[in-house]
Amino acid sequence: MKNIKRPVAPHGDDVNNPLGYAVTARDKSVMQMVEVALKQKQVLLAYQPIMHAHAPYKVAFYEALVRLTDETGRIIPAKEFIHEIETTELGRIMDCIALEKGLRTLARQPDLRLSINMSARSIGYPRWIRTLKQGLQRNVTVGERLILEITESSAMTVPELVIAFMNEIQSKGVSFALDDFGAGYTSFRYLRDFYFDILKIDGQFIRGIAQNPDNQVLTSALKAIADQFDMLTVAEFVENREDAVFLADLGIDCLQGYFFSAPTISPVWERNQKDERSA
Numbered sequence: 001m002k003n004i005k006r007p008v009a010p011h012g013d014d015v016n017n018p019l020g021y022a023v024t025a026r027d028k029s030v031m032q033m034v035e036v037a038l039k040q041k042q043v044l045l046a047y048q049p050i051m052h053a054h055a056p057y058k059v060a061f062y063e064a065l066v067r068l069t070d071e072t073g074r075i076i077p078a079k080e081f082i083h084e085i086e087t088t089e090l091g092r093i094m095d096c097i098a099l100e101k102g103l104r105t106l107a108r109q110p111d112l113r114l115s116i117n118m119s120a121r122s123i124g125y126p127r128w129i130r131t132l133k134q135g136l137q138r139n140v141t142v143g144e145r146l147i148l149e150i151t152e153s154s155a156m157t158v159p160e161l162v163i164a165f166m167n168e169i170q171s172k173g174v175s176f177a178l179d180d181f182g183a184g185y186t187s188f189r190y191l192r193d194f195y196f197d198i199l200k201i202d203g204q205f206i207r208g209i210a211q212n213p214d215n216q217v218l219t220s221a222l223k224a225i226a227d228q229f230d231m232l233t234v235a236e237f238v239e240n241r242e243d244a245v246f247l248a249d250l251g252i253d254c255l256q257g258y259f260f261s262a263p264t265i266s267p268v269w270e271r272n273q274k275d276e277r278s279a
Helices: 018-039 089-108 120-124 126-138 159-170 188-194 213-228 241-250 268-278
Strands: 043-052 055-069 075-077 114-118 146-151 175-181 198-201 232-235
Touching: 018 055, 018 089, 043 075, 043 089, 055 089, 089 114, 089 120, 089 126, 089 146, 120 126, 120 159, 159 175, 159 188, 175 188, 198 213, 213 232, 213 241
Parallel strands: 055 114, 114 146, 146 175, 175 198, 198 232
Antiparallel strands: 043 055, 055 075
């Protein structure tokens, strides 16, 4: 008698596939958590400074990172939910809220330069585009102080759309950063066409670089690519002084990581305002 294979449920929900079931259950749980947080407006931005490599006491700009809070008040970083929602409607809404909050911060802080993360999928999302254009129109200085960060993997999903969008928005003074560079599979033909202003080198090449000859060679090669295309370089996940010194000597322009500061929902400008009010 022939063995008859029972059909496998879609998305790995087969009871005989516990790993697939567990992954699907986790993803559903994450989606539900994000949906509740969005409905209850439990979305925050945490700010992390990006420092000048050769003047590590001086901030070049800040990155705004999305955070959620749950019913207990726990702050949930983006890494715990972003991959599950990035291709969904929730991902588009999250991008909209992050942009809205970031633009309000820029409007309130005239000396601030801020990078805000986005997915290339949001370029065609009406609410996100409307938010961006309204924010640029309301305050004439916002454009030159706004940096939009697009991950390498996201940019490569619709490269032609990203290129056209960047050409339009760069004319309004906005800069663009290619995030997590080296983690994906960028076509060098598209890299030439993109005209990113900033290249952020993925942290996997940066952690422990002072003691890792392989990462030293790879980071040096990535820096050479950035130099060729006139892009400012940012090293991500700088976690100790030895790595920071090595990267500065290598010629990296800016450094970001816990060695300088963790992301915080209480940035220095808000703390200063509180001190002024209490004085």
